[in-house]
Amino acid sequence: MTTELVSNDVFRAFLSVLTGGVAGIWGVVDMIRLARLRNADGRDPVVHDKRFGYVIGAFVGVIGVLGTLRFNGVM
Amino acid sequence: MAVAQEGAVRAPRVVSPINPANAVTASRFLCLPPFVWAMHNGYHQWATLFILICGLLDKVDGLVAKIFDCRSVFGELFDAITDGICYGFCLLLVAYYGWAPVIPVVTILALGIANTVMRFVYGKRAGRAINYKSYANERLVGYTGFLIGFATSGMEVTFFYWAYVPLMVITIAHDAKRMLVDPVPPAEAAA
Numbered sequence: 001m002t003t004e005l006v007s008n009d010v011f012r013a014f015l016s017v018l019t020g021g022v023a024g025i026w027g028v029v030d031m032i033r034l035a036r037l038r039n040a041d042g043r044d045p046v047v048h049d050k051r052f053g054y055v056i057g058a059f060v061g062v063i064g065v066l067g068t069l070r071f072n073g074v075m
Numbered sequence: 076m077a078v079a080q081e082g083a084v085r086a087p088r089v090v091s092p093i094n095p096a097n098a099v100t101a102s103r104f105l106c107l108p109p110f111v112w113a114m115h116n117g118y119h120q121w122a123t124l125f126i127l128i129c130g131l132l133d134k135v136d137g138l139v140a141k142i143f144d145c146r147s148v149f150g151e152l153f154d155a156i157t158d159g160i161c162y163g164f165c166l167l168l169v170a171y172y173g174w175a176p177v178i179p180v181v182t183i184l185a186l187g188i189a190n191t192v193m194r195f196v197y198g199k200r201a202g203r204a205i206n207y208k209s210y211a212n213e214r215l216v217g218y219t220g221f222l223i224g225f226a227t228s229g230m231e232v233t234f235f236y237w238a239y240v241p242l243m244v245i246t247i248a249h250d251a252k253r254m255l256v257d258p259v260p261p262a263e264a265a266a
Contacts, residue, residue, distance in 0.1 A: 003116075003117075003118050003121075004118075004120050005120040005121065005124065006120065011120055011228070015123075015224075015228050015230050019221065019225075019230065022221075026214075026217075030214075045253070045257065045260070049208070049209065049210050049211075049253065050210050052210065052211050052249055053209065053210020053211040053212075053213065053214060054210065055211075056210075056211040056214050056215065056242060056245070056246055057210075057211075057214040059242060060214050060215070060217075060218050060242065063235070063238045063239075063242075064221070066234075067225075067230070067231045067234050067235050067238070070231050070234060071230050071231045
């Protein structure tokens with residue numbers, strides 16, 4: 001068994017695609033879900049929880065993309 | 076006849092705790108020994124691979140539960156407990172080996188334990204087996220899996236760990252009110 005699975009460059013590229021890809025899609029999907037709930041009744045606890053969860057999801061997405069950009073020296 | 080059919084429709088479906096979805100959930104524990112081995116030997120890529128498999132299995136169990144129609148409250152609780160044990164253990168390990176900053180890890184674990192305690196209190200208030208569904212916490216659990224991967228791969232570790240802490244504090248504070256103060260929904264609404 002070798003100590004590394006792939007070269008460092010391939011590993012970095014894999015991490016960037018995985019993190020940036022998942023975070024980007026995740027953030028966009030949660031923003032769309034949040035937009036779809038804009039006319040829903042906010043007094044309903046389930047709607048309130050969903051809205052809160054989607055906001056957190058959007059933040060997670062932004063953090064993931066920013067982290068990926070930092071990792072690649074863009075920021 | 077009509078009454079009998081109606082009764083049959085309303086009868087709650089009993090799902091055995093030994094089912095394919097829970098088997099997939101339990102299999103996540105098998106990722107821990109090789110993860111420890113990789114960490115101990117300093118094999119960053121192998122450790123990342125094992126935590127990736129553990130995270131993927133977390134997604135697969137929900138899919139399996141859907142395919143085999145074996146969703147249950149026990150399954151949801153077992154999934155949440157498995158998340159806590161697997162991710163909690165891995166977080167401790169990456170902090171122990173110095174691959175992640177200690178202060179955010181301790182904060183995350185303390186808040187995770189507080190969240191678990193509140194879930195038990197919520198179950199006690201409900202007086203039945205119930206899993207509090209937190210949309211925000213679901214997202215943070217996904218982030219936690221990535222956090223361990225960031226530590227094993229050395230990807231912007233400080234940035235990702237410190238960015239996580241305020242999100243978790245806000246989410247736990249929000250969920251604390253929902254679990255400890257707000258009224259528990261009736262059984263039909265919670266199902």
